[in-house]
Amino acid sequence: MAGQNFRKKFGAGEADMSSTLAIAAMGALALGSSVSDSPAQAAISPQERAGLAQSYRIASGPLPGALNAFADLNGLQILYDSEVTSRLRTVGLDGDFAVDEGLDRLLSGTGLSWRFAAKGKTVSIILAQNDRGTATDASGAAALPPIDVGAEAKERTRGAPQGPGDRFTGYRPSPTAATTLKTDTPIMQTPISVQVVTRQTMDDQQAISMRDAIVSNVSGVTLSPNFFDILKIRGFSSFGSTFKNGLQDYRARNYDTTNLQSIDVLKGPAAMLFGRMEPGGVIDMVLKRPLETPYYSVEEQLGSYGLTRTTIDATGPITSDKSILYRVNGEYYRTDSYRDYVTDRAVFIAPTVSFHPIEQFRMNVDFEYQNKTWVDDYPIYPAVAGGPANLPRSRYLSPAFLTVNMPNNISKRRIAYDWTYDLSPDWSVTNRLSYALTNNRTDNGFPLGFNQATGVLTRSMTLNLGYVDKVFSTNLDVKGKFATGPLQHSILVGFDHFDFFSPMSVGASLSASAINVYAPNSWQFENILGASQYTIQGQKWTGVYAQDMISFLGDSVHVLLGGRYDWAETAISRYRTSPYLAASTYWASYDKGFSPRLGVVYQPFSWLSLYGNFTQALGANQVTTQGVTLSPQRGEQYEGGLKAEFFDKGLLLTMAYFDITKTNVPVTDPSNANNTLLIGKARSQGFEIDLTGRIDDNWSVIANYTHDDVRTLVGTATDPVSAYTRQVAVSGGILPGSPRNYGNLWVKYDADGDLRGLSVAGGVSASSDQLGDTANSFVLPSYSIFNGMIAYRTKIEGFNVTAQLNVKNIGDRTYYPSAASRYLIQTGTPRTFMGSLRVEF
Structure with missing residues (x-):
């Protein structure tokens, strides 16, 4: 599908609608080299976009953070009135959904609805407190503030990187551990014990070293006297079982948490995924x-x-x-x-x-x-x-x-x-x-x-x-x-x-x-x-x-x-x-x-x-x-x-x-x-x-x-x-x-x-x-x-x-x-x- 891939904020309309929400769709299309200040062009109709399906793992929590995550996954950008959404919550999204199904579920129980608007080849999604329908232009869209990615509500979103610098992750791990498990299977559906030390955990405890971050936050992990950064997991040494983004970092010393987003601990023998290593875990x-x-x-x-x-x-x-x-x-x-x-x-x-x-x-x-x-x-x-x-x-x-x-x-x-x-x-x-x-x-x-x-x-x-x-x-x-x-x-x-x-x-x-x-x-x-x-x-x-x-x-x-x-x-x-x-x-x-x-x-x-x-x-x-x-x-x-x-x-x-x-x-x-x-x-x-x-x-x-x-x-x-x-x-x-x-x-x-x-x-x-x-x-x-x-x-x-x-x-x-x-x-x-x-x- 030819087109241009733009990722910038979408301008809103003119009327004053303090309770109106707007989602501007940016076409996530093929490789392009030019940049424009106009809205993204899409070669699909609003009805076609609404039917596009993919897999979601968006945790329940405050509505703004969930909408932001939904927009990121679909190549969209969201404009909304934070005063309207700041106290609203969503049940989240877990599974395969079309765009329209996903929006319905995210907004369920909030008193809000959504509708597509198309002006020429511009595709927009508009959220408003009225019935949903498909419009032929963007008329009626309000002049709304841009996404406040640093808003307080976003820090509270559970199980996903949020807030300024993705620091406010909470203590609950994301629904998946895709880097460690090598698949997007939810942790709840994985027959393995996986524990995650999040970025916010490290920040709250001022954990400077990898050892400090893990030992007090994950069961089954204890210290082990050694020259290298070696712990004991379920009673056995972690020597040769330390990885960085899924690749082994052998004989390393003095691991630091400066550039870490999380630390995953996969319990038990993990040779199937990572090769020859200790049976306690990875x-x-x-x-x-x-x-x-x-x-x-x-x-x-x-x-x-x-x-x-x-x-x-x-x-x-x-x-x-x-x-x-x-x-x-x-x-x-x-x-x-x-x-x-x-x-x-x-x-x-x-x-x-x-x-x-x-x-x-x-x-x-x-x-x-x-x-x-x-x-x-x-x-x-x-x-x-x-x-x-x-x-x-x-x-x-x-x-x-x-x-x-x-x-x-x-x-x-x-x-x-x-x-x-x-x-x-x-x-x-x-x-x-x-x-x-x-x-x-x-x-x-x-x-x-x-x-x-x-x-x-x-x-x-x-x-x-x-x-x-x-x-x-x-x-x-x-x-x-x-x-x-x-x-x-x-x-x-x-x-x-x-x-x-x-x-x-x-x-x-x-x-x-x-x-x-x-x-x-x-x-x-x-x-x-x-x-x-x-x-x-x-x-x-x-x-x-x-x-x-x-x-x-x-x-x-x-x-x-x-x-x-x-x-x-x-x-x-x-x-x-x-x-x-x-x-x-x-x-x-x-x-x-x-x-x-x-x-x-x-x-x-x-x-x-x-x-x-x-x-x-x-x-x-x-x-x-x-x-x-x-x-x-x-x-x-x-x-x-x-x-x-x-x-x-x-x-x-x-x-x-x-x-x-x-x-x-x-x-x-x-x-x-x-x-x-x-x-x-x-x-x-x-x-x-x-x-x-x-x-x-x-x-x-x-x-x-x-x-x-x-x-x-x-x-x-x-x-x-x-x-x-x-x-x-x-x-x-x-x-x-x-x-x-x-x-x-x-x-x-x-x-x-x-x-x-x-x-x-x-x-x-x-x-x-x-x-x-x-x-x-x-x-x-x-x-x-x-x-x-x-x-x-x-x-x-x-x-x-x-x-x-x-x-x-x-x-x-x-x-x-x-x-x-x-x-x-x-x-x-x-x-x-x-x-x-x-x-x-």
């Missing part, structure tokens, strides 16, 4: 996208321990027809720490360009640059007898002479794109690709042993003066919908490829000085001269996958059938005393395997879903710091649960029971923290509850609870004394850092009336006792910490200004959130304050 960071409406934000944050953080966010159109958009997010960050000697400095900038030249094609190109310098803070902290040593939580036990004088540094550049082409209303092709190049300089201290009587800790250290990580990832998905008799099919067929390579690097593993933990001499000289080690390492895998979501019985039953086949390669230098040996012994191991996924959803009511799934996964071959390639992990899960929506779909409840088994589980070698051991088989069995969203226009909540029994099923056969002295896992033992019960609660109140703009929130995070090592020889005590927030939004000289204060660990509780061995215990952060001032325009 973390997918969804990036902010450019907007057609210009938006600019500057925020300054100040906090405890000298923290200062400046962020910018700018977006808008590049071309007048808005077919090319941009967005730039940037950050400068510096802080010291409650831990002695620890500092952190970072610069981050992330521009994005979006292309939408024709209605069927959309493309985003992302760039990221990160430069970070920090003093390493590996959590060396010993246990004494049955609990953590009685030491100040600020005590720093790494070799400070090395780590402070030679701080770590990473310089990372990443480029990625994703594009989608709609072959037809029911079929599309999506391709994603990313490439990241990271230059690293790291040095770390490791504990070797601890004499409880004398307090002397023996240590080693590693020194890597420079190495490079190259990570390439791509996939291609074909999605389609069709019917075979009474069965409706939604299929996904795809291919992906991942390639990690670290060229020849030079490092050293050295002896370090011993230190008395009770009377430390942190500045002992460390001899960094030693035998060099040369290493090359890499991984590759390729996978093909397919799934079919079959719906029937009036769309109340959904059956998911899927499977994936992987070919994997893991390589590392086996001998590393010279560059020649490193290159000549760069040997690979190979694996392949099939990973099935089966699931079913029964939806007896639109607000209630019962689901179950069975999945298997071929895990990754991890390579230890000793250069040993470990056998691949294999995971298997049975899961069942329910999902329910309350308060006009404003609140989402997910309850899940899961039983996961995993073979070849890696654990830290207690006699050498550089090394890794495997236990035969482990199981994570428990249930989770997540409740997120808005109760009404004032109250919002995030609540979750986890009961999880994570233990070794097949371990090392030994006696209890040997298990303690050798620190090995035995059958029946609990995996370290795995509390049986833990949960979080966060409640927010947005004031009305004279106090409009004021928000107050508070929450608690609590955990039961947990065992700290594989031999189960000591206990981390239970704890609960309280957090709070107060914010005020107002308008000053046309600028939206938000002042906010967050306090974490209000009671200044001493606690230990996780541990890996008797020498590696993570300490909890003391009471901290963080204030911010944000200006938006």
Whole structure:
């Protein structure tokens, strides 16, 4: 269909009709190059446009936001009187509808109706408080104000990006998680537990890191002592299971939330969609996208321990027809720490360009640059007898002479794109690709042993003066919908490829000085001269996958059938005393395997879903710091649960029971923290509850609870004394850092009336006792910490200004959130304050 694609505001008529609403239709047609100030031209009649159908997922809520979302999906622009619509609500739109059917449903119960108007080839939609009909011109349309995309009503729309800069998303996730699930299937119809941390959640809690954003807001997620950004999901490590816009970001450190729109956590083995990974789940960071409406934000944050953080966010159109958009997010960050000697400095900038030249094609190109310098803070902290040593939580036990004088540094550049082409209303092709190049300089201290009587800790250290990580990832998905008799099919067929390579690097593993933990001499000289080690390492895998979501019985039953086949390669230098040996012994191991996924959803009511799934996964071959390639992990899960929506779909409840088994589980070698051991088989069995969203226009909540029994099923056969002295896992033992019960609660109140703009929130995070090592020889005590927030939004000289204060660990509780061995215990952060001032325009 030839024509021009325009995306600009539509002028209204002349009469004064304060209760009249107008929707101006902008023709979403084929690629064109010229721009006009006249209304868009359409080669279809109003009646034809009214009958055009597509799929909608518009949440219930205030009417203005719903109309805006409807207009965006149809290439329309809306003009309306905000005084008329500001207090009106809609039931939303969920399913396939023609334009006229969709408008009827959105306006149901509002006392408003709609009608088309056509003047020549101009297509307009006009909403008015009168009978609907089809007019032959635009006469009778009122002079109306343009859409106020920053109106208060728009911030309240549930389950979708809203408000200035798409910041006011609420806590309730969008109805779909299309980037993570790779389809537009609603979460309510997906037989998998998916939790989403929204942009507003991150802003309300001033969550700077990915870890902070996830741990207190998603069930089943706990901290894990590590050099990389690794968490534990349902009791198992997330190593190799962290993605950015659906593509793996391998061996990454220090994830920041500056350019994130949301963080999706897909529970259980997800190999069918993402390849070889841990069975606990997947973390997918969804990036902010450019907007057609210009938006600019500057925020300054100040906090405890000298923290200062400046962020910018700018977006808008590049071309007048808005077919090319941009967005730039940037950050400068510096802080010291409650831990002695620890500092952190970072610069981050992330521009994005979006292309939408024709209605069927959309493309985003992302760039990221990160430069970070920090003093390493590996959590060396010993246990004494049955609990953590009685030491100040600020005590720093790494070799400070090395780590402070030679701080770590990473310089990372990443480029990625994703594009989608709609072959037809029911079929599309999506391709994603990313490439990241990271230059690293790291040095770390490791504990070797601890004499409880004398307090002397023996240590080693590693020194890597420079190495490079190259990570390439791509996939291609074909999605389609069709019917075979009474069965409706939604299929996904795809291919992906991942390639990690670290060229020849030079490092050293050295002896370090011993230190008395009770009377430390942190500045002992460390001899960094030693035998060099040369290493090359890499991984590759390729996978093909397919799934079919079959719906029937009036769309109340959904059956998911899927499977994936992987070919994997893991390589590392086996001998590393010279560059020649490193290159000549760069040997690979190979694996392949099939990973099935089966699931079913029964939806007896639109607000209630019962689901179950069975999945298997071929895990990754991890390579230890000793250069040993470990056998691949294999995971298997049975899961069942329910999902329910309350308060006009404003609140989402997910309850899940899961039983996961995993073979070849890696654990830290207690006699050498550089090394890794495997236990035969482990199981994570428990249930989770997540409740997120808005109760009404004032109250919002995030609540979750986890009961999880994570233990070794097949371990090392030994006696209890040997298990303690050798620190090995035995059958029946609990995996370290795995509390049986833990949960979080966060409640927010947005004031009305004279106090409009004021928000107050508070929450608690609590955990039961947990065992700290594989031999189960000591206990981390239970704890609960309280957090709070107060914010005020107002308008000053046309600028939206938000002042906010967050306090974490209000009671200044001493606690230990996780541990890996008797020498590696993570300490909890003391009471901290963080204030911010944000200006938006």
